[in-house]
Amino acid sequence: MTVLEAVSLTKRFGPVTAVDGVSFSVGEGEIVGLLGPNGAGKTTTLHMVLGLTTPDAGTVRMFGRDLAKHRTWALSRVNFAASYVSLPWVLRVDELLDVFAHMYGLRNPRRQVAEVTELLDLGELRDRRYGRLSSGQQTRVQLAKALLNEPGLLVLDEPTANLDPDVGDRIRELLLREAHRTGRAMLITSHNMPEVERMCSRIHFVSGGQIVATGSAVELAGAYGVDDLEAVFLRVARG
Amino acid sequence: MTSLLLDGASARRQRIASVIRRDFFALRRDPPRIIDMAFWPTAELVLWGLVSMYLQQNRVHIAVAMLLGAVLLWQVLHRAQGEVTFGFLFDVWSSNLLNVFVSPLSTLEYVAGLLLASVVKVTATIGVMSVLAFALYGFGVLTIGPGLVPFMAVLMVMGWALGVVAIGAVIRFGQSAQIVAFILVFVFQPFAAVFYPLSVLPAPAQAVAALVPASHVFEGMRGVLQGGGVSWGGLAVAALLDLAYVAASLGFLLYSLRYARQKGKLSRFGS
Numbered sequence: 485m486t487v488l489e490a491v492s493l494t495k496r497f498g499p500v501t502a503v504d505g506v507s508f509s510v511g512e513g514e515i516v517g518l519l520g521p522n523g524a525g526k527t528t529t530l531h532m533v534l535g536l537t538t539p540d541a542g543t544v545r546m547f548g549r550d551l552a553k554h555r556t557w558a559l560s561r562v563n564f565a566a567s568y569v570s571l572p573w574v575l576r577v578d579e580l581l582d583v584f585a586h587m588y589g590l591r592n593p594r595r596q597v598a599e600v601t602e603l604l605d606l607g608e609l610r611d612r613r614y615g616r617l618s619s620g621q622q623t624r625v626q627l628a629k630a631l632l633n634e635p636g637l638l639v640l641d642e643p644t645a646n647l648d649p650d651v652g653d654r655i656r657e658l659l660l661r662e663a664h665r666t667g668r669a670m671l672i673t674s675h676n677m678p679e680v681e682r683m684c685s686r687i688h689f690v691s692g693g694q695i696v697a698t699g700s701a702v703e704l705a706g707a708y709g710v711d712d713l714e715a716v717f718l719r720v721a722r723g
Numbered sequence: 724m725t726s727l728l729l730d731g732a733s734a735r736r737q738r739i740a741s742v743i744r745r746d747f748f749a750l751r752r753d754p755p756r757i758i759d760m761a762f763w764p765t766a767e768l769v770l771w772g773l774v775s776m777y778l779q780q781n782r783v784h785i786a787v788a789m790l791l792g793a794v795l796l797w798q799v800l801h802r803a804q805g806e807v808t809f810g811f812l813f814d815v816w817s818s819n820l821l822n823v824f825v826s827p828l829s830t831l832e833y834v835a836g837l838l839l840a841s842v843v844k845v846t847a848t849i850g851v852m853s854v855l856a857f858a859l860y861g862f863g864v865l866t867i868g869p870g871l872v873p874f875m876a877v878l879m880v881m882g883w884a885l886g887v888v889a890i891g892a893v894i895r896f897g898q899s900a901q902i903v904a905f906i907l908v909f910v911f912q913p914f915a916a917v918f919y920p921l922s923v924l925p926a927p928a929q930a931v932a933a934l935v936p937a938s939h940v941f942e943g944m945r946g947v948l949q950g951g952g953v954s955w956g957g958l959a960v961a962a963l964l965d966l967a968y969v970a971a972s973l974g975f976l977l978y979s980l981r982y983a984r985q986k987g988k989l990s991r992f993g994s
Contacts, residue, residue, distance in 0.1 A: 497987060531990050534825045538984040560728050560827040568993035570818035572749060579748040586741030587826045589734035591727060613752065629822070634727055639825075 485512045486548070487637045487669040493532050493542035495525075495693075502528045504693035505542070510637065513667040515660075517674065517684035519713075521721040525693040526673045530641055533671065534564055547636060560589060563630040566641035570622075573615030577606055577625055580614055581632065588633040600628040604658070620651035627655065631662065638670045644679060652676070656683060677714040687713070689720050696720060738828045742836020746810050750844070756809075760844060764798045764852050772860045788948045790918065791862040793941060795852055797917045799875050800937055801908050802848050803882025806841035807834075808889040808904040815898060820992040830980060834890075834973070838883050845879060867944055870953035874940045877961045881936045884968035885911070887976050895979035897988065916941050936961040936968065 488510040495503040503525040510516045518526045531537040533544050535551055535558075544551040546558040571580050581600065585593030601610055604624045609617060614625060623643070630638055643659075644652035656679055663670060674680050680687060681701040689697040689704070697704055697720065701713045708716045729737055750756055771794045778786035814820045823833065853864040864871065889904040914928060915937035921929055932938040939961035943954045983989045 495987070502987075527990065528987065531987070536821065536824055536984065536989045537987045538981075556827045556829060559825060560734075562825070564822070564825045566821070566993065568818075569821045571822065572745070572813065572817040572819050574752040574817075575745070575748050576752070579744075579752075583741050583745040583748065584822070584826070586737050586744060587823070587828050589729045589737045589827060591729050593737075596727070 486510070487512055487514075487546065488533065488671065489545040490529070490533060491543050491545070493529060493539045493544070495528050495532060495537060496540055501693050503532070503539075506690070506693070506695055507542075508688050508695065508698075510669045510671050512636070512669055513663070514686065515663055515670040515672065515684050517672050517680045517687040518690055519674070519677075519680060519687055519717060520690035521717075524690040526690050527641055529690070530639055530671070530673060534562070534639060535559065560633065561635055562637045562639065563588075563633055563635040564639045564641075565623075565626040565630040565643055567643065567645035568641070569626070571614050571626065571629065574613060576611055576613055577601075577617075577628075578610040580625065581610075581628060584629045585632050590633060596632050596634075600631050603631065603662075604628040619646045620648070620655075623647055623651070623655060627658070634666065634668075636669060638668055640670060640672045642674055643672065644674070644676060652679070659683065677712065677717060681713050689716070691720050734827075735832060738826075738832045739836045739839065741828065742810070742833055743840045746813075746837070746840035747843075749813055760802070760848050761851055764794075764802070764848055765855060767794050767798070768852055768855055769859070772856070772862075776860065785948055787860055787862055788866055789945060791856050791860060792864070792867055792944050792948060793917045795849060795856060795864055796867075796874060796878055796940060796944060797912075797915075798852060799845060799849060800878040800882045800885075800915070802845045803841055803879045804885040804889070804908045805882075805904075806844045807837045807883055807886025810837040810840060811886075811890045811893070812901060812904060815893065815901075815992060818993055821989070824989055824992075830977065831973075834887060834976070837886070841883070841886075842879070845882075849875070866948065868947050868953065870943060870947055870958065873953075873958050873962075874944060877936050877940050877958065877965055880965040881968055882908070884965070884972040887969075887972035891972070891976040891979040894976070894983050894988070897991065911935055911937065914938060920945060934964065936964040939964075 486509050491507050493503050493506045506529055518529060520526050528537060532539045535555055547561060549558055551558050581597040582593060585596050590596050601607055604627060606624060606628055609621055644655050660683060662668060686700060687704060688695045704716045705712055708719050710716055771790045775787040775790040814823055856862040885907050889907050892900040892903040914932040914935045916932055921932055921938060921942055924932055939957040943957050946954055
């Protein structure tokens with residue numbers, strides 16, 4: 485089943501074409517990566533997928549329905565976390581999760597909050613204010629928020645960007661474990677090449693607003709005649 | 724998956740409740756905001772109370788009731804606008820707005836949550852002020868009579884409309900436009916004729932004031948305190964103007980959101 489289908493997405497900001505006819509899909513259980521240099525159009529693409537930015541052309545379908553026409557229905561089944569998005573600093577962890585459990589219209593908010601609290605090992609943090617947590621702890625809370633509604637599609641924009649290697653590794657491990665356990669689809673952007681190699685079954689390289697290469701990490705390295713994804717990245721970024 | 728999610732009206736109620744819960748959790752954890760809710764209205768009450776006492780000692784009759792009634796009712800409008808706008812700015816300042824906009828919460832549900840939370844907060848503020856007005860100056864808010872509740876309702880709805888306009892301005896023009904949230908209500912204050920009768924305004928300003936719902940309320944309040952009855956006709960005009968204000972403010976908010984999504988400006992509300 486196709487969870488997400490983006491067709492010919494185009495976005496212009498004045499004279500700049502940020503995204504130029506990007507098409508891709510994400511299937512159930514698939515982890516897809518969008519890679520590319522800064523300003524390539526990855527975040528704009530993600531924001532069109534999430535309905536934050538309206539495409540000038542193209543469509544986004546989620547779970548077979550047009551996002552523009554079924555926004556509430558679709559977004560109930562998706563969730564999002566990003567390194568540049570925070571949560572209200574003054575609220576306690578349990579309060580934050582309670583708020584978002586209600587915001588996603590969950591039938592049993594308390595049970596879901598308890599489940600993600602256990603899953604992300606937040607028990608000892610639940611009465612602490614979000615603003616007083618470390619970066620790693622905050623990321624865990626953000627992921628707990630992103631898993632509250634057991635989304636069919638999890639969109640992550642540089643989820644481990646501010647984390648030390650140890651915490652980053654634990655987060656990746658957790659996400660992979662969850663993806664395998666639930667069959668959840670994920671769409672990820674990252675500048676961390678080992679992270680993408682480890683997590684993504686399919687990778688789209690974005691440059692100048694277009695997808696310039698697609699494949700698994702091994703396929704892409706082979707196609708460019710290099711050893712790893714980082715070398716592919718440098719080739720793409722430097723033209 | 725399906726059983727996990729509510730649908731229809733239950734889901735809508737749940738989503739609106741999320742905004743209210745967020746607001747009160749935040750309030751509970753933010754003592755300066757609680758102080759803000761009580762301090763400024765109390766400061767104004769004390770200041771105007773003293774002025775009115777002075778006027779009364781100089782034989783300006785019913786000065787206490789006129790001025791304190793005006794201060795109390797003005798706070799309904801002022802706080803209603805402020806609480807709605809601050810509820811939104813809380814999400815902006817905490818870089819949480821993107822989380823809100825990628826959730827299934829619709830724009831109207833979000834606004835409904837902010838409005839409902841403001842009802843409780845404004846009522847609490849006015850309750851405290853009313854007790855103080857009675858304790859310090861012997862002014863009972865019930866002196867305003869049967870018009871009190873409709874007067875407050877008209878002012879609260881006008882405050883909501885201004886609050887929604889301020890939200891729309893921040894979404895449309897970016898965070899620098901949050902100054903609108905602080906000054907918008909004061910742009911209307913001279914035309915609302917809060918502390919003086921409409922007749923003291925120059926004719927062009929009176930024409931503008933006629934289009935401001937609050938002016939009908941304050942004029943009506945003075946009429947009641949001077950011994951006349953409630954001007955239900957004036958209240959009806961104010962209510963109709965309120966409807967127009969609400970429609971225009973929601974229209975502006977929806978336009979601002981459409982514009983921001985079109986221009987990619989919502990994305991800039993991340994940290």
